[in-house]
Amino acid sequence: MDTIPLIHLQLLSAFLFVAGLATVLLRRNLFFVLMGVELMLNAANLSFLAWSRVQSGASTMEGQVSPLFSIAIAAAEACVGLAMLLAVFRSRESLDTDAYSRMKE
Amino acid sequence: MGFAMIAQVYFWIFAAIAAACALGVMLSRHPINGAMSLIGTMVSLAGIFSLIASPFMATLQVLVYAGAVMMLVVFVIMVLNCAKDHSTPLFDGAGLFGVLPAAALGALLVRVFVGLDKQATVAMNPQAPRGDVDAISKTLFGAGQHTGGWALLFLAVGILLLTAIVGAVLLAKRHLDSPSEPATIEGGH
Numbered sequence: 001m002d003t004i005p006l007i008h009l010q011l012l013s014a015f016l017f018v019a020g021l022a023t024v025l026l027r028r029n030l031f032f033v034l035m036g037v038e039l040m041l042n043a044a045n046l047s048f049l050a051w052s053r054v055q056s057g058a059s060t061m062e063g064q065v066s067p068l069f070s071i072a073i074a075a076a077e078a079c080v081g082l083a084m085l086l087a088v089f090r091s092r093e094s095l096d097t098d099a100y101s102r103m104k105e
Numbered sequence: 106m107g108f109a110m111i112a113q114v115y116f117w118i119f120a121a122i123a124a125a126c127a128l129g130v131m132l133s134r135h136p137i138n139g140a141m142s143l144i145g146t147m148v149s150l151a152g153i154f155s156l157i158a159s160p161f162m163a164t165l166q167v168l169v170y171a172g173a174v175m176m177l178v179v180f181v182i183m184v185l186n187c188a189k190d191h192s193t194p195l196f197d198g199a200g201l202f203g204v205l206p207a208a209a210l211g212a213l214l215v216r217v218f219v220g221l222d223k224q225a226t227v228a229m230n231p232q233a234p235r236g237d238v239d240a241i242s243k244t245l246f247g248a249g250q251h252t253g254g255w256a257l258l259f260l261a262v263g264i265l266l267l268t269a270i271v272g273a274v275l276l277a278k279r280h281l282d283s284p285s286e287p288a289t290i291e292g293g294h
Contacts, residue, residue, distance in 0.1 A: 003226035010221065050157060
């Protein structure tokens with residue numbers, strides 16, 4: 001039978017999550033910070049779905065339902081995050097996170 | 106059977122595209138390039154989702170993520186046209202504090218996943234239950250179960266999305282206290 005090893009799916013998910021985390025931590029541009037968060041949420045969805053395929057019984061479908069809420073929260077996060085980005089860009093004229101250091105001054 | 110490995114071949118193609126596009130998000134200079142790479146990751150992840158028998162989630166991934174969310178991101182990038190960051194280097198000394206936690210998390214995840222059951226595989230079984238609309242809606246709303254399903258959480262998500270939309274509209278307004286003011290030219294500030 002044609003199969004995909006679970007560990008390959010999980011390693012791909014781990015790679016995408018680490019890439020997203022590195023994007024959030026390394027990049028200074030606010031757009032890339034938001035996109036890194038989206039990448040991490042996608043990786044978690046892949047992990048959910050891959051795990052759900054090796055469960056048996058009712059929990060198979062539970063794992064298919066969980067990413068639905070993750071996607072909804074990601075949509076809300078992108079919506080509010082981009083509005084905040086617009087508001088903060090208007091006050092500072094910059095998207096560099098180093099420019100937002102008024103508390104230090 | 107001649108096509109016994111076809112699912113693995115497709116998985117490797119999609120995985121390579123997803124990983125390359127994730128690196129593209131991390132390394133590209135202009136946000137538009139990053140957003141296009143992220144769309145590539147999302148679409149190839151949708152391919153993997155449908156490969157592991159989750160057609161509903163694959164559809165949602167394309168419709169909501171690659172369609173709606175990334176459309177919004179690209180739209181805002183184009184509104185703020187001066188978003189290119191060429192002033193700061195991609196990697197500098199401060200970036201070391203970002204690389205270390207990411208590498209530590211990656212090592213931890215790989216350490217956990219290598220200890221998994223090697224025999225656990227996702228089989229391409231046409232008789233196995235698929236995550237289609239029928240099965241997912243029955244689980245979501247608890248049809249024929251003792252528990253109520255996830256219906257209450259589903260309603261909460263609706264309230265969350267409504268709150269997020271109202272909050273985004275309020276945040277993006279230029280003047281919060283004068284809602285009916287038309288967008289006039291105000292001496293460029």
